[in-house]
Amino acid sequence: MAGEPQDDCLFCKIVEGHVPATIVRETETTVAFRDINPQAPTHILIIPRVHYENAAALASGAPEVAADLLREAQAVADDEKLESYRVVFNTGAGAGQTVFHAHAHVLGGRGLQWPPG
Template sequence: MNDCLFCKIVTKEFPAEIIYETGRTLAFRDIKPQAPTHVLVIPKEHHADAAALAEADEGLADDVLKSAHAVAVQEGVAGDGYRIVFNTGPGAGQTVFHVHAHVLGGRALTWPPG
């Protein structure tokens, strides 16, 4: 996807504070954090949303979740708890259409947010 911001982060055409990387995933800090820890975890392959990720090749969604947990451990929020959020579609608040998991932690996370 030539115009996809996250694809450009994967190829290093656009800067991001990358904090974790595997052969299939990349994690970087959100530019508008909603919690002390707010990291986005993406597959390096372009898939528009969580539904597309679920239909992708065997194991890719698993790799994204494993990377999200690894980020939580690395960031020191795994012990107290953290949230993983996928927004799918504009009605759910998705603004970049390259699937991404938000890893949020570092403070009490209430529901609904506010």
């Protein structure tokens, strides 16, 4: 069921403290942690504490949490002293989503070309 923790979800396990992560921020609705395979000098993932498969499902099922996630992206950028940064949501395997729990990537600390690779 959407919103409920999933036993087989890596990010649900991070939220529950069963899998370690380098957490940089926590709120009532989100957890932000460093990516274990960074694609930029700063690469932080922000996840909702509730489980939704992707950003579209989160926006539809819990729009207030989706808004919290975007607010946290700015807070992370401020904490990391990023003047410029990118927020990326991969939705679906064809777009590179590998963990099917909605999450945002905050990338910065170097020039980010457009379009991305």
